[in-house]
Amino acid sequence: MGKLEGRVALITGAARGIGQAEAVRLAEEGADIAVCDLRREDLEETVAAVKATGVRVAAYGVDVSDSASVNAMVEAVAKDLGPVSILVNNAGITRDNLIYRMTDEEWNQVIATHLSGSFYCTRAAQAHMVKQRWGKIVFTSSTSALGNRGQANYSSAKAGLQGLTRTLAVELGPFNINVNAVAPGFIDTEMTRATARRLGKDPEEFKNERAQLIPLRRVGVPRDVANVVCFLCTDEASYVTGQVIYVSGAPGRA
Numbered sequence: 001m002g003k004l005e006g007r008v009a010l011i012t013g014a015a016r017g018i019g020q021a022e023a024v025r026l027a028e029e030g031a032d033i034a035v036c037d038l039r040r041e042d043l044e045e046t047v048a049a050v051k052a053t054g055v056r057v058a059a060y061g062v063d064v065s066d067s068a069s070v071n072a073m074v075e076a077v078a079k080d081l082g083p084v085s086i087l088v089n090n091a092g093i094t095r096d097n098l099i100y101r102m103t104d105e106e107w108n109q110v111i112a113t114h115l116s117g118s119f120y121c122t123r124a125a126q127a128h129m130v131k132q133r134w135g136k137i138v139f140t141s142s143t144s145a146l147g148n149r150g151q152a153n154y155s156s157a158k159a160g161l162q163g164l165t166r167t168l169a170v171e172l173g174p175f176n177i178n179v180n181a182v183a184p185g186f187i188d189t190e191m192t193r194a195t196a197r198r199l200g201k202d203p204e205e206f207k208n209e210r211a212q213l214i215p216l217r218r219v220g221v222p223r224d225v226a227n228v229v230c231f232l233c234t235d236e237a238s239y240v241t242g243q244v245i246y247v248s249g250a251p252g253r254a
């Protein structure tokens, strides 16, 4: 029997990369899965992979930075699969620039997606978790929270999520809701491949260069993050809350 049977997990930004791996990993433990991404049609591959594990799955085309759409999605999940009991806030974007070139739009888009989006999803989902007196919330921070050139917007959002993690662990703990964050380092996804291209580098070469700077001498794969998120969502981690777990092949930032 899977460790998450009878639970309903909502994963945002699950069309590809880390979110897709998380959806599949939680499904392997028996959770029914709700996935969202900006466009419903982009979720087909994830839906097929989740279905192959034998659990129920529902998919929603939702922008997490739109509070009303998020509220409607969380209510739709309750109708389609049952009330959300696990929330993985994963959706994210980068709009890198040095501070003197960073536009209001680049700043606002990144804060809206990571920080406000995670807040909207969590506010909507926790109402269902409080009623169940059981819940698991995972935020997606980053080693960039520790500071990263060209990412004033992204590192501020990712540091903000660490504050949100600790605060909500305090507020929601009395309702048997665990709130934690993962902070990935370099994970091989479209996000890091796009960064390589923006820097004028070949994605494979960029990956190999970065691997040499990491104590474990490899970059991460989405499943590395998904395994830790899955652990945090099981009752094996029921006495862990308010923590930020770095998944970076290093003690924090490589």
Ligand code: NAP
Pocket (backbone or CB within 6 Å): 012, 013, 014, 015, 016, 017, 018, 019, 036, 037, 038, 039, 062, 063, 064, 065, 090, 091, 092, 093, 113, 117, 140, 141, 142, 143, 183, 184, 185, 186, 187, 188, 189, 190, 191, 192
């Ligand atoms: P990815 O491959 O770019 O996937 C992110 C997904 O989120 C995409 O499908 C994207 O859709 C979706 N998304 C973007 N904005 C959204 C919104 N407003 N509403 C709903 N969905 C939205 O990125 P990833 O590497 O898997 O990253 C996943 C998370 O891990 C992000 O929070 C990222 O910041 C974090 N992270 C990644 C790394 C890394 O090295 N890869 C390291 C640390 C932290 P579109 O394709 O339509 O934009």
